[in-house]
Amino acid sequence: MYAYFRGELISSSRDNAIVDVGGVAYRLLISNSTYRQLPSSGDQVKLLAHLHVKEDLMQLYGFIEEEERQLFLLLLSISGVGPKLALAILSGLPVEEIQEAIMANKPETLFGISGVGKKTAARIILELRDRILKLQQTRPGKTAGAGSVASLSEDALQALTTLGFSRASAQQAVARALLSAENPGVEDIVREALQNIRNH
Known part of the structure; x- marks a missing residue:
């Protein structure tokens, strides 16, 4: 509903900011x-925004950077992680x-x-790893050149082992995927490797 608020910063603390936009704070x-x-x-500020609605409660959350807002929304998608905990993680x-x-x-x-307990931490990693890979692939400069093949391979291996595949089978599938892909990104390699595993 709200993309951002731009206006005068009236006051701020470690957990909230009040912004005057056209006479409305x-x-x-x-x-x-x-x-x-x-x-x-008293200075001008732009805060990216998210309106969280739950039953009869509506609360605005603000972020300086888009990456922080994206991660906040990803955290909210995890069962057991509400906006209060998501904000605590970002803090x-x-x-x-x-x-x-x-x-x-x-x-x-x-x-x-x-x-954040051990179970919550494990669930965050399990549920968000692939989605963060996908987000990173949408940003400029994330495709791999010859100098980043090793890093690309290791990222893909980690993704596959997190999904439950053995490292040995993952290594074979990633190697085949690297040979067949042109200018690949991590997501492309993981997708191709999964196809290789299913076909063998």
Whole structure:
């Protein structure tokens, strides 16, 4: 419903910001990361927004960066993760470190965050890894050249082993996928490797 709010920053704290847009003040809940990037009170600010609606409660959430908003929405899609916990996760670590923990299958990085137990951390990694791969493939500069084949191969291997395949079968499938793909991305390799596994 709301894409963003642009206006005067009236006040801010570690968990919310109040923005005056044309004489109407909006209160948006924010993460520590967004808070640290806000300008001084009285300056102009643009906050990307998400309106969360639950029964009779409506709450606005604000983000300085699109990557943070995307990760917030992904976290909300996980059973047992509500907006309060999603915001706590974004406050606990920078977006890049959360993504790296998910991609590298390191739940211990996440369950150090307040409110995130071992089961929740494991569920976040299981459910979000492929979707984060897909998001990264939509950004510029994510296709692989000759110098990044090793990194590409390892990312694809991690994705397949997270899905439950043995590393040995995953390595064979990824090797075949790399031979048949032109200018591949991780998502392309994983898709092709899954097809190879099903056909053998």
